[in-house]
Amino acid sequence: MGGKARALAVDAALGGLVAAAMALPMLGVRLEDGATGLSLGGRFDWVLWAAGIVAGGRLLIGALRLTLAGRGPSLPAPPRALITYVGWAMVAFALILPFLPFAGRNMVDKATLVLIYVMLGWGLNIVVGLAGLLDLGFVAFYAVGAYSYALLSQTFGLSFWLCLPLAGMLAAGFGLVLGFPVLRLRGDYIAIVTMGLGEIIRVVLQNWQDVTGGPNGISGIERPSFFGLSFKMVPPEGSRGFAEFFGLDYSADHRVIFLYFLILALALLTNLFTLRIRRLPVGRAWEALREDEIACRSLGINPTTVKLSAFATGAMFAGFAGSFFATRQGFISPESFTFHESAVILAIVVLGGMGSQIGIVLAALLLVGLPEWFRELQQFRMLAFGGAMVLIMLWKPSGLLSTREPAIRLKDAP
Amino acid sequence: MEYFLQQLINGLTLGAIYGLVALGYTMVYGVLGMINFAHGTIYMVGAFISLITFLAATTVLGTSVPLALVLTLFAAMGLTALWGWSVERVAYRPLRAAPRLAPLISAIGVSIVLQNFVAQAQGARAKPLPPVFRGGVTLMDSGDFVVSLSWMQMVIMALTLGLMAAFTWVITRTALGRAQRACEQDMKMASLLGIDVDRVISTTFVIGAGLAGVAGMMVTLYYGVIDFYIGFLAGIKAFTAAVLGGIGSLPGAMLGGLLIGLIEAFWSAYFSIEYKDVATFSILVAVLVFRPTGLLGQPDVEKI
Amino acid sequence: MSEALLDVEHVTMRFGGLFAVNDLSFSARPQEITAVIGPNGAGKTTLFNCITGFYKPQVGRITLNHPSGPLLLERLDDYTITRKAGVARTFQNIRLFARMSVLENLIVAQHTRLMAASAFSLAGLLGLSRYAQAEAQAVERARHWLDKVGLTAFADEEAGSLPYGHQRRLEIARAMCTGPVLLCLDEPAAGLNPRESAELNRLLLDIRAENGIGLLLIEHDMSVVMEISDHIVVLDYGRKIAEGAPTAIKADPAVIRAYLGEPDEEEAG
Known part of the structure; x- marks a missing residue:
């Protein structure tokens, strides 16, 4: 000794x-x-x-x-049932959060921000966690969604509810186009190329003054309405406001709470989609592709279409999140879509334990939520953020929750 | 013609800097098969170390400029190498057996930490340094346009050539270089043959970071302004250079660096400055798609 | 005997200056086990990669006489060879989807059929019963092959956690789940102990008898080759040096010289 x-x-x-x-x-x-x-x-x-x-x-x-020395790993994998219960408990908590006594407007706002990242994380998880394609340019699709909504709404006066699917489709289209160059690449190369593509999109947004407004971005973006009911203090001519319709006193909180539920619904939709697609041929092919591309080819799976579908699907959800972001902020500029955002989203997916839906929520809370509550320490936030990335990787290299549940079991099958 | 010649000189200077950084990417990729995402930030740290050492030597110690430059060179090389070594030791070595993505995430984390550390410790504002020595030789004078080669550009090119020569000697002639090439071929076999793989990897990071430190010094003295964010773009460009030359190939990294420098200089001069980064990224994408092995890289046959 | 299932004609595959396969021709018949043997580096795996589309031969023609008409394999992409021509394969160093369960491995193999049934997964996404039926059928087929290879008890385990011998059998089951007319096995007995090897022989004979498909196998283990093959092709340095029934091959002087005859060769048994 x-x-x-x-x-x-x-x-x-x-x-x-x-x-x-x-x-x-x-x-x-x-x-x-x-x-x-x-x-x-x-x-x-x-x-x-x-x-x-x-x-x-x-x-x-x-x-x-x-x-x-000599002691084994301390934490056993949590059982399947527990994870399911925790998941439902989280959903229930998220549903009642805005009505809890301690949840002020500020907290709902922060929760909304966390949910944006949860949704982005779940979207990217399709690409990285399921299909195993390391995408470091995910923020590009988020940007495409945000700009699509802003431009469609300002140029053609389309409503948020019409723009949302359009923005998703446009982002998915970009996913297909940008996915094409990376088809033949492996591993780390995909990361660098997607990062480059993401930067190209940002530089174009920054410099294409006529359309995107350049570095000044686009402001005055139409805020969403509750199926036509405006959240404005004075509703537009000939329409009724949300508060008036439901016989409530006008409050600015209504919009904040509505936005919160909107992103919650979008995020849960993403989650539902992922859980469902894992049981379907496309989702299984994504996972198989992550495991072994050559074996996939030997089983009649066309890797090109499988990869592109993963890219496009992930991009679509980023597009949805992007339009939500634009309508929430009312203002967007290239500043919001830097590489740093992509790194944060990827970090959320990987730290959560690739493929684990609840892990992603935990990681988003940890990486986005926690720093929000320490805004006074603003200047050290990023330092702590980077440090947390390194430390979590050293502590749990495969992420916080990394056990994988099969999507189908023989004993449950009919 | 004169304008063209001047851009050629500027591009080669810039390319020499990219090439030195690219060497670090290519070496680490050769040995570990990973992209050292934090390498660009290490280069940024090198630039700060150089700036501080240079100022300390000239203003506090009051040495003459040439002596200060020599001091700065050694400090930049040695201390940046130490930073590179520590990063490998702390953030990569424990993850050697981890899933493929873990070191990459760790590296992204390290680069965020380093950037913000520098921003906090030295301030986020850009740091200007007045030109160290002005002047140079006039190569051509056509009346309305003067082609000149500044002293600084000469120093950069000479230093790069010297380092390349020394570096090539180390890799091809010494036991260390042999051990490193062995690890590139087959790490497990190398360790069975008694090569201390951990040491080889450490040395790889030390050499790579040392070269990046010199590149950081060059950029500080040449452009005269640095900030904590310069590592990101320079890192991507140097990586592009490494890929263009053929990742894993040392002459390729240098060649790639020069090409990227030239492309950037000519693109800015003849097309548009705003889109010069788009040019670099497009090259990266195009090379990877059409010729993934780069210019000088070895094709690797898919083993089934 | 009926016509050939697989016709390999004058196939040549070069890597740089090296002829991995050189002007090779042979046929494999349906309901027969055809073995390709030869010393290490004789070009066996390269040949397999040409047949299954992973490599494109520089010269030659590979015809598969599919029940629905002949197909030229060298013109098809690797994945369409499985999909359209019904050629399935296993790999020398097992390639399972390690982190997916055994059952999932077998269901992924039925991708093409399930995609068609679910209208590219859209029907499944909407929860239509058409997909549920297709999935139930897929599970049924998987169950059948799990029984065949004796892995039913492991169905919900991670494929990568199975012992080596189990993984080999799972890979064969997975290939069979694609519904092939020709099954190509790259050294299926490598790394198996004698008991597992005997089980494998039974499995392969069983597949031939029950499914009526052709089997093409590369093998080093002479006990496997001689016991179950109907037809043997011997390669050396990328060329065919002999072809025929096991008894004839055993007696062929060229084979003995190139391969079996070396007294200190392992495989000499």
């Missing part, structure tokens, strides 16, 4: 030294913008802190390893 302790101390000391060397320029010196240019400021105590934290951390991890 003495030898081990010494090795541990040496390791910690070395770690501290490396950290000190790394921190010396990056933390120990601060670049200060001045009127005459850059100048330097020192804060060498920070270097010591960094070295101390790393050394202490190494010591702690090493000690934990020594004491925990």
Whole structure:
């Protein structure tokens, strides 16, 4: 044990030294913008802190390893029934959330944001989790959905309910077009190419002034109505407002709550679709393709159509989410569709445990919801976000909930 | 003609920088078969280390500019290499046996952490550095357009050539290079033959990050302005360069870098600056679709 | 005997300067087991990949006399060869859908039929009974093959978690679920112990007897080849050096020289 302790101390000391060397320029010196240019400021105590934290951390991890050595994995996989119950409980909670006493307008708004990411996660899960195609440009389809709605509604005056399916179809069409180049690629290459395609779309949105408004984006996008009933304080000429129709006092909360239920419905639709498609030939082919493309080909499955259908389906749901985003914000610009968004959505899918629907909800709560509640620490949000991605991967490389349930069982079959 | 020549010089300079970064992508891909997503951010860290060291050497220590440059070169190479080593040690090594996507997600996480770390520690605003040395030689003067090769461009090209030579020597002539090539072929077999695979992988990251550090220094001195976000685009472009040259091929990475630099320079000069990134991405997509092995890569036959 | 099921004529496949398969011709008949044997690197797997469409031979013609008319396989894509021509295959290094269950593996194999029944899954999405019936049939067929290969008890297990011998049999069951007229098996006995190997022989004879289809197999294990084959083709360096019934092959001097005759060769038994 003495030898081990010494090795541990040496390791910690070395770690501290490396950290000190790394921190010396990056933390120990601060670049200060001045009127005459850059100048330097020192804060060498920070270097010591960094070295101390790393050394202490190494010591702690090493000690934990020594004491925990030999113990197996701690968490057993949760049983199938439990997951189902948790799922239903979550749906029930989501349904009553806006009416709970502690849920103010602010909280419903945040829940709406989380649900957007849940829906995007579920949509991307079709592409990544089921079909195994690593798509890092998913945000492009989200953008297509948002811009489609904004442009269709502003140019042709179409209503949200008409634009929603149109936006989904347009996004799916883009999915087909953008899916084509990646058909022949494998693994990581797909990731990079889809990332490139996503960036191309963003750059085009940014520069195609006449149509997209360039960096200024599109504002004044039509807000949704409750089957024709407006949520505005003063409803348009000749129509009735939501509050008036139902005999309620006007409140701005109505729209917030309506938007919440709208995205909840859209998200649940995505979930229902995924659960259903997994039992159907197309969904099975997606999963089979993820496992082994060559075997698929030997069974008469055309990988091209299977991949394209996965791409287009995922894109369609992103398109729905995009139009929802546009109608909720009333304003969109290329800023909202950067690569960073794609990375967040992919992180949600992978951290959740690819293919696990509830895992995705948990990951969305963790990665989107949690930081929203710590807005005061705004500047460290992204730091913590990236750190969480790394730590969760190190802790559970196959995601939070990674057990896969077969979509069909012989003992349940007729 | 003069304009063309000037773009050629600018493009080659830019391409040398991309090429150095691309080497890091290609080496890691060769050994581990993974795209080191955080490599672009490592290059950004290298740029900051260079800026800080250079300022510290000239303003605080008061050394002369040439000495400051030498100091900066060593600091950029050494300290960036240390950052690269740590990233591999902390975020990739524990995931070597993990599912394919895990290291990629971890790498994306690392690059988000590094970007925001730098933004917090050094401020998110762009950092300007006045030109270190002005002037150069005039190659051609047609009256209304002057073609010049600045001292800085000469330094960049000379340094790149020197590093390439040293690097080629290491890979082809030393035991380390042999071990690395062995790991590329078959990691399991290499480890059975007594090669310390972990060490080879660490060295790969160290060399890659060191080269990226030098590239970071070049970009700082050449353009004179950096921010915490430069790693993202440069990373994609350097990766495109690696793919264009044939991923896994070292001369390919350099060739790809030069081509991407040239394409970008000429595209900006003759078509449109706004869409120059679209040009790069389109090349990436086109190469992968029509010639996935790149210009100098080995075709790999699908084993069934 | 009826006409040939599979006609391979002058097939040549080159990789760079190396002839993996060189001007090879032979036939396989329905309701027969045809074995392709030869030393390592003789081009057997390449031949298989040409027949199943994974490679396109540079020269030659591969005809499959399907009940509905002859088809030229070298002109079809790999997946249409299974779909239209009814050629199914297994792989030398097993390729199951490891994280899917055993039953799911067998149902994926019936993709083409289920897609047609469900109008590309749309009917299923809407919950129409037409798809439910098709799925029930698919499960029934899967159950039949699970019984045949003795894996019924493992139906809901992950395919990747099965022992090696079980995985081999599952791969054969999966190929049979596509409803083939020709089943190509790439070293089905590799890695099996003698008991499993004997079971495999029975299974293959059974498939031939009950389904009336042709079997084409690559094999190293001479006990399997000699015991169950009706017809043997011997390859060496991509060329055919002998062809005939097992007894004739055993006595063929060219075969003995190239393959069986080496006293210290493993396969010499």
